[in-house]
Amino acid sequence: MLYSEKVMDHFSNPRNVGEIEDADGVGEIGNAKCGDIMKMYLKIDPETKVITDAKFKTFGCGAAVATSSMATELIKGRSIDDALKLTNDAVVEALDGLPAVKIHCSVLAEQAVRSALSDYYTRQGIDPLPIVGEIKEPEE
Numbered sequence: 001m002l003y004s005e006k007v008m009d010h011f012s013n014p015r016n017v018g019e020i021e022d023a024d025g026v027g028e029i030g031n032a033k034c035g036d037i038m039k040m041y042l043k044i045d046p047e048t049k050v051i052t053d054a055k056f057k058t059f060g061c062g063a064a065v066a067t068s069s070m071a072t073e074l075i076k077g078r079s080i081d082d083a084l085k086l087t088n089d090a091v092v093e094a095l096d097g098l099p100a101v102k103i104h105c106s107v108l109a110e111q112a113v114r115s116a117l118s119d120y121y122t123r124q125g126i127d128p129l130p131i132v133g134e135i136k137e138p139e140e
């Protein structure tokens with residue numbers, strides 16, 4: 001079997017699909033090569049800086065759907081600092097692995113979270129670059 005049970009589960013039954021209308025940060029990231037696009041919405045508690053809600057919309061492959069679903073699950077209820085530490089490797093691990101040709105899909109999920117956090121800081125009047133770093137579109 002090419003995909004783990006967890007990948008299949010998050011692909012067929014993705015968690016946190018949708019939009020947050022009054023989101024505190026919205027990110028979007030695409031991959032020019034495969035044409036997949038991921039949009040990420042975050043709700044952040046102004047006092048505790050905890051991510052109280054995360055939703056996504058992914059126009060893309062099954063692995064992109066599964067990784068964005070898992071990424072939202074991993075950051076919900078966590079602090080911004082924790083979310084900034086979320087790597088694509090952690091997402092892949094939580095999904096019990098991905099085939100090598102699909103690793104870039106998990107990078108898309110990682111960068112979608114960072115892109116939404118970058119937007120959050122921009123809205124707060126804070127330069128996101130020193131905190132979030134550059135948002136990189138995965139190249140393959």
Ligand code: FES
Pocket residue numbers: 031034035036060061062063064102104105108
């Ligand atoms: Fe492009 Fe999966 S093939 S994100």
